[in-house]
Amino acid sequence: MTQIEEVSIEQFKHLVSARALTGETMLLNMGPQHPSTHGVLRLLLELDGEIIVNCIPDIGYLHTGIEKNMEAKTYQKAEVMTDRLDYMNPMGNNLAYVMAVEKLVDLDVPVRAQGLRVILVELQRIASHLVWLGSVGLDLAAMSMFLYCFRERELILDIFELVSGQRMMTTYFRPGGVWRDVPVEFEKAVRDFLKIFPARIDEYEKLLTKNPLFLDRMLGLGILDSATALSYGVTGPTLRASGVNWDLRKARPYSGYEQYDFNVPVLTEGDTYARYLVHIQEFRESLKIIEQALNKLPFGPVHSENRKFVPPPRSEIGVSMESLIHHFKLWTEGFPAPKASVYSAVESPRGELGLLLEGDGGPKPLRVHLRTPSFDNLSVLSHIVNGHLVADLVAILASIDIVLGDIDR
Amino acid sequence: MGVEQKLGDMGVVTTTLENVVNWSRTNAMWPMLFGLACCAIEMMAAQASNYDMSRFGMELMRASPRQSDLMIVAGRVSKKMGPVLRRLYDQMPEPKWVIAMGDCASCGGVFNNYAIFQGVDEVVPVDVYVAGCPPRPEALIHGVLTLYEKVNKEKFKDLAEKYK
Numbered sequence: 001m002t003q004i005e006e007v008s009i010e011q012f013k014h015l016v017s018a019r020a021l022t023g024e025t026m027l028l029n030m031g032p033q034h035p036s037t038h039g040v041l042r043l044l045l046e047l048d049g050e051i052i053v054n055c056i057p058d059i060g061y062l063h064t065g066i067e068k069n070m071e072a073k074t075y076q077k078a079e080v081m082t083d084r085l086d087y088m089n090p091m092g093n094n095l096a097y098v099m100a101v102e103k104l105v106d107l108d109v110p111v112r113a114q115g116l117r118v119i120l121v122e123l124q125r126i127a128s129h130l131v132w133l134g135s136v137g138l139d140l141a142a143m144s145m146f147l148y149c150f151r152e153r154e155l156i157l158d159i160f161e162l163v164s165g166q167r168m169m170t171t172y173f174r175p176g177g178v179w180r181d182v183p184v185e186f187e188k189a190v191r192d193f194l195k196i197f198p199a200r201i202d203e204y205e206k207l208l209t210k211n212p213l214f215l216d217r218m219l220g221l222g223i224l225d226s227a228t229a230l231s232y233g234v235t236g237p238t239l240r241a242s243g244v245n246w247d248l249r250k251a252r253p254y255s256g257y258e259q260y261d262f263n264v265p266v267l268t269e270g271d272t273y274a275r276y277l278v279h280i281q282e283f284r285e286s287l288k289i290i291e292q293a294l295n296k297l298p299f300g301p302v303h304s305e306n307r308k309f310v311p312p313p314r315s316e317i318g319v320s321m322e323s324l325i326h327h328f329k330l331w332t333e334g335f336p337a338p339k340a341s342v343y344s345a346v347e348s349p350r351g352e353l354g355l356l357l358e359g360d361g362g363p364k365p366l367r368v369h370l371r372t373p374s375f376d377n378l379s380v381l382s383h384i385v386n387g388h389l390v391a392d393l394v395a396i397l398a399s400i401d402i403v404l405g406d407i408d409r
Numbered sequence: 410m411g412v413e414q415k416l417g418d419m420g421v422v423t424t425t426l427e428n429v430v431n432w433s434r435t436n437a438m439w440p441m442l443f444g445l446a447c448c449a450i451e452m453m454a455a456q457a458s459n460y461d462m463s464r465f466g467m468e469l470m471r472a473s474p475r476q477s478d479l480m481i482v483a484g485r486v487s488k489k490m491g492p493v494l495r496r497l498y499d500q501m502p503e504p505k506w507v508i509a510m511g512d513c514a515s516c517g518g519v520f521n522n523y524a525i526f527q528g529v530d531e532v533v534p535v536d537v538y539v540a541g542c543p544p545r546p547e548a549l550i551h552g553v554l555t556l557y558e559k560v561n562k563e564k565f566k567d568l569a570e571k572y573k
Binding site for chain 2: 032033034035039040060061062063064065066068069080081084087088131134146147148150151153154157167168169404405408
């Protein structure tokens, strides 16, 4: 068994203020096992009474080696790793990955598959925001929010289960399209959700938006100005709450986002409450996108017909020698990708999720690198919590919406 | 209603002390509020409205290891997290149980690499393994009920041996 090393303050000398060494301020360890750090994040706090003087995040408690693992797998098999990266947003991670592969090998995606991808990714965004809202509520002692949000999240997970057979780690998107067509019940399930959910958002807003207890804990906390946000590379709702209109779905449209009419909620206050409002408004915008995508969804193939990259359907294998060979080659060797390097980025619920993929001519990537939004968003934390109370740190940390799987990967 | 009706007005229940102790342990087993990765979200879902684990005596997730009876290891355990996990386990008071939730905690799952413990049983003793990546909330509840079966079979004699 690994021995637990004793640590002394001397090791942290360069990180904390000089007052800590004389014992004037107190060092407090928060995490890695703490209910409001949203995972295994450790924060080393230097406190002057209740006021935070320094906040040093210590990450790596969930380091999984996902990038290296992906490099040891063929292009099809590496995809399952991306689900487990940012586990609130498996569909979005899949999308970033399959888009990178499609760019690398120059593969076309049918329109129906693109539409399905948009619907599912937006549903995932709502599910992720629901977990966010629920855990913010939980952190601020609004237990009922957690129960309500998870009630609605189950509706979305039921849709995912319908299309892919899995609740969370779906791996439904595949290079060249999606795994298989959605069942006939899909449209009704999504339409039902679209019917139910707007009233539920109103319910959340009734509970929180003007609730004086909630406002006391949220207003004016952790103010992040746009210049600092940009210099730290902050993206997503956190950036948009600081007055920067940057959303990859509008700025660099992918998967057919340019054809949908939706707004990007932007607020200028930059505090915890503004981040809450942006999240709430994004619920409504996502619903708009889902509705349009569902109305426009054409019939047709759901994956590319290029057999060099997409396995043939089961029914063909028994009758066509060529299909059998393609199937065998794809699942034993994989497909080779050219010597090139591509970057693809999607707007995940937390910000810009980018994936760099480098091919070396063989069936496995030479290098996979991920630009994950939570990592950059967390780096700004120590900047915005200084001078706040410890109790407010919980609200601020919750509001920037970090996922530790996304940070440590 | 219920037990009074069956007993008439005797006001007496005869049972063994073992049964009473095991019954009380299984009906108020508080897990530690402690999530590692993806499985933690399913653990939250199991606690939330649709699955409601409090039906099985898990009203509360305790954030402190000193107040909890059950550790649900929900997610992959990295080499950096291992010692922390062990310390948390050591801080829990006896009697204590561990459920390894999900494939990563059970055997490393898809992550057979340098960073992840190939099963949390390398760090702490595990009572019940729950398969799935991540397991559905029903699977976790089944794991909990399996643990209850195990607890209900515990004998004082064996416990005395264990803590000698």
